[in-house]
Amino acid sequence: MRWWCSAQGVAWTWTWRPYLGVWVMIAALAVAYVRTYRQAPPAVSALDRWRPRAAAAGIAILWVLLDWPVGALGAGYLESVHMEQYLGLAFLVPPLLVLGLPVGWEARAPAWIRPAMRFAQPLRAIVLFTVVTFVTHIPVVVDALMVTQLGSFALDVAWLVTGIWFWWPVIRPAEPHRLGPAARLGYTMAGATAHMGVGMFLALAPFPLYSVYELAPPMAGTDALEDQQRAGGLMMLGDVMVGLTAAGVLLYVWQREEAKRLSAGSTTGPAAGDEGTGRT
């Protein structure tokens, strides 16, 4: 039994295969979340009541992305599926998981996780997120990592972890690195659009860049170069959608905060209505 999806070079079949490592990871995340949620104070706002649903959605999507068939197809057969995995692991699952954490989680976080949270500060996070995205799309890196379970696992975890760091300052802005609404908007747009270069690189390359996909047993009706162009297009489209969605949400939050501040008679305290600010 294999524990993680990786490129194997064997013809694809629709026969289900178990990946034990994925199950262990998903189960561990679910158990950790339930324990964290039970220790949290009772929900006081509508958003607090939605947090478990966001976390559950994040964990469920993560499971779909990593397990058979999506995980196996993306690891060894179709670059476009690999790109969907990337977009999900970097742009969809992390914000759901971060949003799903109860208010004040930062103060109760296990000691072993706190050093890692040093990277969840805006500048460090966006640099790491972008660097990891670029490095993990260099052909020689992909070709070297995707053929082993450990390498494929490392790629998936790198995207997920740097995605969490990237989204943390947007969803749970905290002192001393709190970003204002406009800065959060710019940060998110910058983080998303920085990936356009990788998408264009894939979409415009005149030949297949990754041997792992070019030499993979072909699936009916697929061509390695077309699949690569589809992957590049997906990345660009995904970045645009993430940027626009984040901009819409952040503009809404910004407008709501302004309205609350005005209705409160121009109070001078910190902006009310920050969701998951990390204040305890």
Added chain:
Amino acid sequence: MRRSRAVPGRGIRPAFGFLGPLIAAVFLFTLACGGQSDVAAGGLRGVPVVPPVPAPDFTLTATDGRPFHLKPEANGRVALLFFGYTHCPDVCPVHMAAIAAALHAVPSDVAQRVRVIFVTVDPARDQPARLRAWLDNFDPSFVGLRGATSDVDRIQTLLHLVPATIETTADTNYRVGHGAAVIAVIGDSARVLYPFGTRQVDWQHDLPRLVAAIPQTTS
């Protein structure tokens, strides 16, 4: 209130201290491995056959029913000879797709002097219509050949290839073990082998060089 950093030197520089060496290492690694290094003398990426093996002078049947005689058909061209089968799940379609893509990418005067010849090692299932349709998925100019298993085995042996073996299974969904290399025949001899793993960029690199190696007297 903004707090000052409590520990001097634990700011941004230590946090990113590892990035410089990491990026440098990745790009050095890319430079070292990413470029398709030449594996053969003469700047070819295929594996040279040393000494060159005389090309077998065979005649098999093309998908249109006509006899196909290698020697005159390959005269003045590079013949890329491959022994495979259309039910092959991996090696055959990957090789054919890479060659087809490369032929579309190289200058037309190069492409016109390359002939791709696919000899089936599974004539029972690769009937002419199926073989033709399968090759047309890649390029209609690809030649599909069929022949008696004994003849095809003999040709492979003459080319120093291990003849294909058919798995014995109860159903018709059997697999065939066969050589994974494409053989470039230039003039009257097999000169270069292209094992599985040869990529589109490798073909794009080598095809003009193979065409340039066609003896002037035969063209």
